[in-house]
Amino acid sequence: MIRLLAAVCLCLLASAVGAQDVAPDALIKRISDEVISIIKSDKDIKAGDRAKINALVEAKVLPHFNFEHMTRLAMGRNWPKASAAQQKLLVDEFRTLLVYTYSGALSAYKNEVIEFKPLHAAAGDTDVTVRTQVKRSGAEPVSIDYGMEKTAGGWKVYDVVVGGVSLVTNYRDTFNSAIRDSGVDGLIKSLASKNRSLEPQAGAKSK
């Protein structure tokens, strides 16, 4: 019994170490493949069950994001103005908003093919951009780039750039003006009320 347990532990350890060794582009590819195959095969998700898509994003995508870093970047020079408690609230609310946003994007997925571009990175790099491209008919391909950093827990995404539009930069503009108008607390409040409006209603299926 103890042997079995030890073996399980070893296996877990090995897979944890494995996750850290995965190259950033390989990681993005693995997550994309996994998520897309689930979306394609799950009937509820195909029917637009947002709660289920949210759960999928929570389980498969979020562990690979560094929300603290994302929030810090979106706050920019306002970050030091927030107290530790406010910072924690900001990270939590921003994280929730991004889950909903990401789920919304996934629910719009229609068999587009994602191409991976070769990664330009030196061996010791701790900050890289993974470049991908989605092709569409009658329109130019859309680039989706992931800003990634190396952490103790493996590579983590800290920005997503779609067609040249950085998620973090986009929110920085909004955060700035919200803070100017109503302070850090005002921003936290508006994030929280936004999130409440996006909460999937029990049983309701959004399109």
Place this chain on the structure above:
Amino acid sequence: MLRHLLALLLLGALVALGGCATAGANPDDPLEGYNRAMFRFNDGVDKALIKPVATGYKKVVPEFARTGVTNFFSNLGDIWIGINNVLQGKPGKGASDFGRFAINSTVGILGLFDVASNAGLDKHNEDFGQTLGRWGVGSGAYVVLPILGPSTVRDGFSRFVVDWHGDPLWYVNNIPTRNELVGVRVVDGRANLLDAGRLAEEAALDPYTYMRSAYLQRRRNLIYDGNPPREPDSSADPQSGAPR
């Protein structure tokens, strides 16, 4: 003629607005007061008219037919895209655009099928505003145009004064036919943006600043064909730089 007059009026209004603009919070957007009002107006028109029609179109017309319509208009646009690539000193890309037009107009049956993309000739995104940007003309203030939406002084000027000369639809002599074609193009274009619009609505705390930031970033990215130089950013990560 009417378009020129409109363009002149618009430019006059822009200059006048620029003159009395207060020092806004965002240096790219000195006209924020006017812009927000126009943004609300456009949103009203969209919600009342354009979006419902586009939604109906998407429901009624099957996907393969909508793709055909999108491809048809996209194909007509490739000539002007090619000319702008040449103007920007990229003859290779321009040749690819003309090649796309030749292939899609023939093998692709009047542009209904985008066979060129499958053959490895990717679609490009160019217009005269980008050409001016490439030539070093700054974007000027951010401006929300009536109905047309987010733009800048440079891009708005290019659109009204130059780009429409490169739009084949304006050379259709039969006016009712031309108007119908323009109408279908608008509805089809809006239908293609329904998902994106819903996403932006969900993601944005303030739709106005969200659209503004997205537009300015997107244009910058397009001008540099996807590889813009890093911007000197005063509000970047506070922990990774010297204290400010």
